[in-house]
Amino acid sequence: MKTKLLLSLSLAAFIGFAVPVMASEGVELPKQEWSFNGPTGTFDRASMQRGFQVYKQVCSACHSLNRIAYRNLAALGYNEAEIKAVAAEASIMDGPNDEGEMYERPGRPSDYFKAPFANEQAARYANNGALPPDLSLIVRARANGSDYIYALLTGYGEAPADIKINEGMHYNKYFAGHQIAMPAPLAAGAVTYEDGTDASVEQMAKDVTTFLTWASEPAMEVRKKTGLKAMIFLFVFAGLMYATKRRVWKDVH
Template sequence: MAALRMVVLSGCGRTFLNAPKTVPVPRLNMSFASLPKGRKLAMTTLGVLTTGGAGLALLLHHSVSASDLELHPPNYPWSHNGLVSALDHSSIRRGYQVYKQVCSACHSMEYLAFRNLVGVSHTEEEAKALAEEIEVLDGPDETGEMFTRPGKLSDYFPKPYSSPEAARAANNGALPPDLSYIVSARHGGEDYIFSLLTGYCEPPAGVSIREGLYYNPYFPGQAIGMAPPIYNEVLEYEDGTLATMSQVAKDVCTFLRWAAEPEHDQRKLAYGFVYPYSPRLLPEET
């Protein structure tokens, strides 16, 4: 039974007993279909705006970190990312040229040998010629002395510095990383490397960069010790391709993806996928 309320009227000494007012309770199980048309439209609009706002907030969170202004690299449409897509081996060859002429001055690739290029980006004769361009310390000989000789296919790419200490001394204390597996070792893979190479710019207002460092919003901390390594026509491609900054970055990223995952094409071929770029690696027709 509902409780009775005692109400005292001011100005008189009488007391009245009143029953509580009846408050209508909304139906919680009312279906969306039974709502009026205007309320349906309002609720739908509110849901779309809420979802869109949450999605935008999530996108901004992943794109820009407000704490350190670090940009997240976008997803680029790499031709080899498809389920049935192989690496562009012409791009791998150009990427090796970029590494040799630009990157190898500071960065090593100590896990890659000249023989690895054979059948991928170069013929055996071309790879031998590349190896013979370097001098390799070998020995000892029968007299116990060390000697130098021309490189062979079995030799690994030469290192730019004799030791990590020498590398740091030549780069203001920064140690250039080895590039053999750099694509797999960095979050974002080739998207990150491409964005880093093409992302150098002036620091925003209020941000100061120490002398000897360069501003790059894609690098953790934004202050990177590597000077901008590429620019338009930084080199001349052997095949005549125009060496724009984006083309150079794309080619070296493709080369580094192959270096980090040399089984990329063979793995897809093993599952019966198509090879669009490397017909010479397919089994010979009978």
């Protein structure tokens, strides 16, 4: 009986304490200032547009963004003509036509972003066996997603002497295990921003993270606005209810 109790106690202790220890084994993530932080935060449109440019010109060579359609780019502040032009750059496989053949056509705003590889095998084959994950929900799929993506993109460097990096792998301070199959994707000046912003690694990392945070939750601004309205309503409603209660019960002593 006693051993059973001891066993379950130690199991509880293990589950209770193992989690924080495992979390602190990794390097601590530096916190960034994001425009979308907090209950009233919004997305910085200019940063999202720059981030889309970084995704398009750099990341989309390896990473798909399956859940975003070209028409969704309206949220970044692009107009219809601009979205049509972006979509038309992609060549989309469609069909079958009346003869049963598949055919390629220019993209339309209703098409979803074209993936760089036809299937998982092709993606792995081109990346040393590793699979570049779809980036649509990556910010939500990682703890402190925005801070993590920013840290990952800026976390490359020389490996410390006690860490051996396998062939085809790269040292990254913030990746679990510190070995990642993705080569450092950003180098200063990798893109030329149309608005003249200096394309430093940190700037591009910040912009593409903002863009990916939006992609992970395009309705964030609506959610926050609705939440705030609901809170204000509940506050006023509580006041009215209290006044009503006092009135109804005022003769009862």
